[in-house]
Amino acid sequence: MTRASLIGAPLPRHDALAKVTGATRYPSDLFHPGMLRLKAVFAGRPHATIVAIDTARARAHPGVVAVLTASDVPGNAFGLIDADQPVLCADTVRFEGDKVAVVVAESDEAATAGAELVDVTYRDLPPVIDPRAAMAAASPLVHADRTSNILLHVPIRKGEIEAGFAAADVILDGEFSTSWQEHAYLQPEAGIAYIDDRDRVVIETAGQWLHEDRRQIAAVLNLPEERVIVRYAAIGGAFGGREDLSIQHLLALAAWVTKRPVAMLWSREESMIGHHKRHPMQIRCRWGVTRSGQITAIESEVIADGGAYASTSAEVLKVATLFANGSYEVPHIAADGYAVYTNNLPGGAFRGFGAPQAQFAAEIMVTRLAHAIGLDPIEMRRRNLYREGSLESTQHPLPAGVSALPVLERCVEEAAARFGTGSSNGTAPSLRPEADPAATRDDEAAQQPRPTNPTPRPAAHLRRGIGIACGMKNLGYSFGYPEQSTATVEIHGRGEPERAIVRIGAADVGQGSHLALRQIAAEEIGLSLDQIEMICDDSETAPNAGSASASRLTLMAGRAVHDAAVAALERYRGSDDQHVEATAQYRPPTTTALAAGTGAGIPNYCYGYAAQAVEVEVNLLTGQVQVLTIISVHDVGKAINRQQVEGQIEGCLAQAIGYALLEDFRMRDGRVLTPYLSTYLLPTSLDVPPEIVPVILELADPNGPYGARGVAEMPLVPFAPAVAAAIHDATGVWLTQQPMTPERVLTALSQARSETRPVAAD
Numbered sequence: 230m231t232r233a234s235l236i237g238a239p240l241p242r243h244d245a246l247a248k249v250t251g252a253t254r255y256p257s258d259l260f261h262p263g264m265l266r267l268k269a270v271f272a273g274r275p276h277a278t279i280v281a282i283d284t285a286r287a288r289a290h291p292g293v294v295a296v297l298t299a300s301d302v303p304g305n306a307f308g309l310i311d312a313d314q315p316v317l318c319a320d321t322v323r324f325e326g327d328k329v330a331v332v333v334a335e336s337d338e339a340a341t342a343g344a345e346l347v348d349v350t351y352r353d354l355p356p357v358i359d360p361r362a363a364m365a366a367a368s369p370l371v372h373a374d375r376t377s378n379i380l381l382h383v384p385i386r387k388g389e390i391e392a393g394f395a396a397a398d399v400i401l402d403g404e405f406s407t408s409w410q411e412h413a414y415l416q417p418e419a420g421i422a423y424i425d426d427r428d429r430v431v432i433e434t435a436g437q438w439l440h441e442d443r444r445q446i447a448a449v450l451n452l453p454e455e456r457v458i459v460r461y462a463a464i465g466g467a468f469g470g471r472e473d474l475s476i477q478h479l480l481a482l483a484a485w486v487t488k489r490p491v492a493m494l495w496s497r498e499e500s501m502i503g504h505h506k507r508h509p510m511q512i513r514c515r516w517g518v519t520r521s522g523q524i525t526a527i528e529s530e531v532i533a534d535g536g537a538y539a540s541t542s543a544e545v546l547k548v549a550t551l552f553a554n555g556s557y558e559v560p561h562i563a564a565d566g567y568a569v570y571t572n573n574l575p576g577g578a579f580r581g582f583g584a585p586q587a588q589f590a591a592e593i594m595v596t597r598l599a600h601a602i603g604l605d606p607i608e609m610r611r612r613n614l615y616r617e618g619s620l621e622s623t624q625h626p627l628p629a630g631v632s633a634l635p636v637l638e639r640c641v642e643e644a645a646a647r648f649g650t651g652s653s654n655g656t657a658p659s660l661r662p663e664a665d666p667a668a669t670r671d672d673e674a675a676q677q678p679r680p681t682n683p684t685p686r687p688a689a690h691l692r693r694g695i696g697i698a699c700g701m702k703n704l705g706y707s708f709g710y711p712e713q714s715t716a717t718v719e720i721h722g723r724g725e726p727e728r729a730i731v732r733i734g735a736a737d738v739g740q741g742s743h744l745a746l747r748q749i750a751a752e753e754i755g756l757s758l759d760q761i762e763m764i765c766d767d768s769e770t771a772p773n774a775g776s777a778s779a780s781r782l783t784l785m786a787g788r789a790v791h792d793a794a795v796a797a798l799e800r801y802r803g804s805d806d807q808h809v810e811a812t813a814q815y816r817p818p819t820t821t822a823l824a825a826g827t828g829a830g831i832p833n834y835c836y837g838y839a840a841q842a843v844e845v846e847v848n849l850l851t852g853q854v855q856v857l858t859i860i861s862v863h864d865v866g867k868a869i870n871r872q873q874v875e876g877q878i879e880g881c882l883a884q885a886i887g888y889a890l891l892e893d894f895r896m897r898d899g900r901v902l903t904p905y906l907s908t909y910l911l912p913t914s915l916d917v918p919p920e921i922v923p924v925i926l927e928l929a930d931p932n933g934p935y936g937a938r939g940v941a942e943m944p945l946v947p948f949a950p951a952v953a954a955a956i957h958d959a960t961g962v963w964l965t966q967q968p969m970t971p972e973r974v975l976t977a978l979s980q981a982r983s984e985t986r987p988v989a990a991d
């Protein structure tokens with residue numbers, strides 16, 4: 230009897246029952262009596278010189294064991310790429326979430342009281358707030374040892390930009406802005422640390438990359454990496470927010486200095502002020518198109534607010550600049566990206582990693598160009614989307630497996646069946662596959678399939694509209710970074726495999742990666758899921774899989790597990806041993822750094838492709854936008870677990886709704902105005918539409934296990950511009966500032982009434 234394949238099966242997660250019953254242990258569940266408690270002393274101001282730190286009163290407070298300052302840190306700098314952020318500030322604070330001291334005490338109450346008694350004398354400096362102004366030579370410097378606030382300039386050139394605009398019949402300018410976004414994971418930062426019986430520092434916490442956390446902590450303590458052990462408890466969400474160190478190094482430092490077990494838990498306010506956010510970006514662009522619908526030229530300037538420290542700003546900026554043209558092949562491109570230091574909160578990794586900001590602008594521009602030349606926006610996309618063999622803006626062919634067009638066509642097909650025409654003012658795209666661009670809107674409407682359940686006509690003050698957008702995002706590390714993932718598989722059994730152990734340091738941040746890896750191992754060895762043991766959460770015993778980021782684990786870690794399982798099984802079949810093991814390191818096709826001046830190179834080894842159709846309802850009286858239906862189409866190569874893929878799409882769309890419409894993270898003069906979830910609005914079940922339609926295509930990737938590629942970030946990339954297009958379809962106004970809050974909708978409507986053309990909200 231043929232064994233049913235486990236690949237593609239919607240198998241349940243092994244950790245599901247424990248999570249829903251409360252049995253799962255998250256970092257704060259590891260606390261126990263006798264552990265010292267830590268409290269950080271935050272700067273509370275955006276830019277200042279530290280004149281003096283007096284810890285005498287804090288040290289004298291009952292229950293306080295120690296007060297740690299910069300002089301207690303052996304290596305007082307950390308960072309994923311550039312180690313430019315102090316663990317504890319010695320002479321200058323650069324954002325209000327900087328830490329100047331850590332109080333170690335016998336109780337939370339004593340630690341909190343002690344922190345309030347640390348006396349810090351500051352001399353305030355002018356805060357550098359606006360990234361464009363920060364680029365000026367006369368601007369005060371955020372880092373005095375640098376000659377400029379520009380962390381990185383990324384120029385990308387393709388073709389001849391002037392020739393491209395000369396060939397255009399229509400040229401449009403655009404200006405867009407996006408804001409910060411808070412990760413808002415369920416579990417705030419927490420963890421414990423202690424010295425084990427081998428005099429090693431052990432940190433148990435939550436994160437996204439065991440071995441990178443270990444590397445940075447070892448450098449902070451000036452210890453060999455083997456003297457530092459990082460273990461992950463259950464991880465209550467991440468979304469990029471746990472890529473940078475937050476409290477891990479503070480825990481390690483306190484345990485190392487005191488030689489006692491320590492614990493730390495941030496409040497939600499501390500979390501929102503203390504860790505990085507999605508980069509705000511300002512985008513100015515100019516696009517040219519011919520009357521036949523060929524995009525000829527794009528000129529773009531992208532300015533990313535990197536905040537006080539480098540974090541991953543350089544890499545996020547490269548991605549944003551790379552996607553200045555969206556998912557469209559354009560012969561002439563001149564894109565300039567700038568990552569800029571300011572005294573705002575640091576910008577860092579967040580789901581989408583620069584792609585949502587860039588393609589918010591790109592997708593709106595494509596739709597505007599289509600309207601300007603009288604061409605259906607879907608047809609405009611068909612004529613310009615990347616295809617197999619297309620040249621990226623970096624002058625190199627795309628990696629194999631380009632599915633931008635099939636994804637769009639499947640989205641159009643699904644939207645046509647569900648929406649019919651549905652437009653309030655006649656600007657919606659045609660929702661008919663292979664639409665005739667010469668057809669009039671009335672002819673198109675007559676030929677549309679009628680919706681199975683026509684939506685009732687809304688009240689006069691409610692307008693409905695439909696928007697469609699495309700998107701793409703790189704999977705895995707880019708721009709020459711040495712990408713790899715390593716796994717070890719052990720097989721035990723007498724005659725036939727009876728059980729297997731998979732060792733791979735891959736963080737499961739809630740996305741179900743451990744289940745997918747378990748399915749791959751079980752499939753290759755011929756075992757059930759229950760016969761597979763996963764060891765993934767200990768830097769000492771699990772090899773380096775790389776981070777749980779860039780939608781990479783299914784492809785990278787999955788391929789490593791696949792190859793290790795195949796090798797272990799072959800070794801088992803070829804020997805009489807009852808226990809064999811094999812280790813495999815998977816390295817994907819090589820990428821390269823971008824060439825100076827032109828940006829030429831091979832930026833990525835894989836991309837994911839998405840297309841979405843969104844129906845919204847706009848209240849003309851209040852400006853509120855309600856999302857009614859989302860169709861989200863994705864090429865995942867191969868769904869290892871279809872239920873998990875659909876869950877990733879649906880969960881990401883909830884986050885995308887917040888990013889597009891609700892989550893308005895505010896800062897003024899370097900200070901956070903929305904440090905609570907009561908002032909920073911997150912989407913609830915009432916904001917999620919009653920109908921979300923995840924559509925999965927399986928066009929195999931040449932490198933992934935069984936053809937699989939990642940999907941976790943993709944739904945966020947085209948969603949905001951799809952909503953913007955739907956708002957425009959409903960009201961005739963374009964919003965070019967994210968989030969598209971009711972206030973901005975009303976402002977745009979008011980301006981449109983007073984002018985002869987639609988304008989963007991301020």
